[in-house]
Amino acid sequence: MVNTLARQGHQVLTAATGSDGVSIAAEEQPDIILMDVVMPGINGFQATRQITRNDHTRHIPVIIVSSKDQDADKVWGERQGACGYLTKPVDDRTLISTVNGLLDIKAATFKNAAPLPHKEQVQAQWQGLGFLVGGTRLVSKLGQVAELMPVPRMTPLPAVKPWVMGIANVRGRLIPVISLHEYLQLPTTLPANQWRVLVVEEGDIVAGLLVEQSLGIQHFLEDSYEESDGKELGGLGPYVTGAFRHGGRVFHEVQLKAILKDEKFFDVALGKADKA
Structure with a gap:
């Protein structure tokens, strides 16, 4: 995913653990966070909850990216504050579309969005x-x-x-x-x-x-x-x-x-x- 996003011109930061991800989110203020679930220390759900409950980082959209594909996992991710859920393996087209779509939302304008068909x-x-x-x-x-x-x-x-x-x-x-x-x-x-x-x-x-x-x-x-x-x-x-x-x-x-x-x-x- 890092290479795919980098080829699209995005600057990508990585974290080895959930705690590192929480710290980097607070320090670097990224536009979007792609959150794995299984990591050393706190898991991705716990890290997401910390990010979305913190006044300094709750504005950053978090997308869970995990091999866990049960409905219960997706619902639990939502409850922690995640705004989206992608199941591994994620194809490049879906990844790019999701990230670019959230960047559009973060830019807070849909003025140039083409109207969707009937x-x-x-x-x-x-x-x-x-x-x-x-x-x-x-x-x-x-x-x-x-x-x-x-x-x-x-x-x-x-x-x-x-x-x-x-x-x-x-x-x-x-x-x-x-x-x-x-x-x-x-x-x-x-x-x-x-x-x-x-x-x-x-x-x-x-x-x-x-x-x-x-x-x-x-x-x-x-x-x-x-x-x-x-x-x-x-x-x-x-x-x-x-x-x-x-x-x-x-x-x-x-x-x-x-x-x-x-x-x-x-x-x-x-x-x-x-x-x-």
Whole structure:
């Protein structure tokens, strides 16, 4: 993997142990960490947990790379804070695609991302940004998201609904930040230090949608898609069009722009109407 990434122009640092990896992450502040599991001393899951719980390194995306391919291992990796999981042996194309995709996310812009085709026209793989809301794994086309960012500083608004976090200055624009799990009346399952904000634009409407965790770029095969009305997902239902099944896990495809196009969205968000 080192040679593959180096040939792509990436500078690669290596660590012999999990503890060394934690130290290098804090000292060098890499853009991405590829984490093995079986190492001397603390294992990769423990190292990932230390990195993602540390204020100085929790912003660094960690991808678990392991020969362990059980669903339980992948779920456990997510719980430690990993944003992705690759199973060895990893082919060069998948490795490069995953790393470059996460670098795009870290750069916090999808402005130049080509829109993905309609689901009936997708090629071998469909890519989207995965995230958690109310403990449910969701995925949205890259073209649905203008920017991914940590939770910004916000100015609270008086007399508004509880799902309005406040107004934030994002690249010179003042936008409302809405907590999706509050707006959709879903439970919160992760601590605030893992929350992220997706900036979504639809015409003249721009809003920051707060999610519980970014799961990074997700890849799905065409035949893993199933249409669904999302009724079992409660408040998410009207915005869900189907689901991808991958590695024993389900990611529901959600149309984020449809939330902004909902005629009640801003009235509800600003406390001018009651949510039906």
